[in-house]
Structure formats: structure tokens, C-alpha cells
Amino acid sequence: MTSRFTKSILALGSNLGERNDTLSTAVADLVDGPEIRLLGVSPVVQTKAVGGPAGQPDFLNMVIAIETTLSPLELLQHCHEVEQKHHRVRDVRWGPRTLDVDIIVYGDVTSDDETLTLPHPRAAERAFVLYPWALLDPAASLNGESVADLAAKAEDFPGLRPFDGFDEPGTIAATGAVE
Numbered sequence: 001m002t003s004r005f006t007k008s009i010l011a012l013g014s015n016l017g018e019r020n021d022t023l024s025t026a027v028a029d030l031v032d033g034p035e036i037r038l039l040g041v042s043p044v045v046q047t048k049a050v051g052g053p054a055g056q057p058d059f060l061n062m063v064i065a066i067e068t069t070l071s072p073l074e075l076l077q078h079c080h081e082v083e084q085k086h087h088r089v090r091d092v093r094w095g096p097r098t099l100d101v102d103i104i105v106y107g108d109v110t111s112d113d114e115t116l117t118l119p120h121p122r123a124a125e126r127a128f129v130l131y132p133w134a135l136l137d138p139a140a141s142l143n144g145e146s147v148a149d150l151a152a153k154a155e156d157f158p159g160l161r162p163f164d165g166f167d168e169p170g171t172i173a174a175t176g177a178v179e
């Protein structure tokens with residue numbers, strides 16, 4: 001019997017601890033198993049925190065393209081397990097976190113369920129999701145619009161910059177600037 005794989009886009013973010021290491025380990029953890037195959041990885045971008053408490057460190061953000069035999073809810077559970085492995089604490093809404101993994105799209109499934117809304121309800125206005133996604137797949141579309149166009153229109157677009165890979169432990173100041 002052949003398993004049925006569905007394509008999905010996952011967005012990853014980290015603004016606490018060793019952000020870059022966390023992201024790369026998390027990608028490996030997410031695709032560790034026969035139910036998920038990695039199709040593509042975006043570049044990492046450094047982004048100003050959107051929402052939440054003032055003064056939090058900058059994020060590193062990226063997206064990955066996968067295909068999976070997991071159902072949408074199984075995939076969400078898997079994402080939460082990987083977040084837990086990386087010591088994600090849920091206290092303040094949009095507060096700083098070691099790792100956040102969101103499901104941006106799962107095939108062409110749509111859902112208004114609070115537990116899993118698809119496509120992700122805030123993705124279309126978040127350059128920190130859209131821009132790395134457009135770098136990974138310049139032809140991508142979301143809700144019928146070009147992801148690259150949506151990224152350029154997003155309010156947080158000016159706060160994005162390429163990540164130069166220099167993310168030594170303990171060198172992230174309160175502002176998130178790498179010193």
C-alpha cells in the first residue's frame with residue numbers, strides 16, 4: 001500500500017538562546033521519521049519582534065517545505081512536541097520563545113477551527129513568514145495572492161535583514177543586536 005503524502009509549509013522562529021542552532025536542530029527533529037520528508041529549506045532571516053512585550057530580542061525566522069502522511073492535527077501535535085523538546089514555554093502571548101513552529105498551509109486544506117486554523121490566520125500579513133517562503137519558492141501563493149507581493153506589502157518588511165550566520169552564545173544584547 002502506498003502512503004499519501006501532503007505538502008505543507010512550516011514556519012519556524014526563535015528569539016531566545018542559541019537561535020540558529022535551535023532552528024537547525026528543530027528542522028532535523030521535525031523531519032526525523034518516515035512520516036515527514038523535507039522538500040526545501042529557506043534562508044534564515046533576522047527580524048524585529050512583531051507584537052508582544054517591548055524590548056524582546058530579534059527573531060531568527062525561516063520556513064521549510066515538507067510532505068507528510070500525518071493528518072493536520074497529528075502534524076500540529078508533532079510541531080508541539082518539537083517545541084517542547086526545545087524548552088518552549090507558553091506564558092506571554094507573542095512573548096519571547098526558544099522555538100515556535102507554525103503550520104502555514106497544509107495542502108489546500110482550509111479550517112476555521114481555533115485549535116488549527118488553515119492557512120495560518122496571520123501568515124498573510126507577516127513578512128517574517130512570507131519573505132523566507134518567497135525566497136524558498138518565488139512562485140508560491142497564499143489565499144490567491146503572490147507570497148512575494150504579500151511580503152513586500154507587510155508592515156514588518158522593513159525590519160527584516162539577512163542573517164549572517166554569526167550567532168555566538170551570549171552575544172545577543174537585549175535589543176537582539178548581534179554584537
Ligand SMILES: Nc1ncnc2c1ncn2[C@@H]1O[C@H](COP(=O)(O)OP(=O)(O)OP(=O)(O)O)[C@@H](O)[C@H]1O
Nearest residue numbers: 093094100102103104114115116117118119120122
Ligand atoms: N496554523 C496553526 N499553526 C500552529 N498553531 C495553530 C495554528 N492554528 C491554530 N493554532 C493554535 O494556536 C495555539 C497557540 O499557538 P502559539 O503558542 O504557537 O501562538 P503564537 O505563535 O504565540 O502566536 P500566533 O498564533 O500568532 O503565531 C496552538 O496551541 C494551536 O492550537
Ligand SMILES: Nc1nc2c(c(=O)[nH]1)N=C(CO)CN2
Nearest residue numbers: 013047048049050059094128
Ligand atoms: N519577528 C517575529 N515576530 C513574531 C514572531 C516571529 O516568529 N518573528 N512570532 C510571533 C508569534 O508566532 C509573534 N511575533
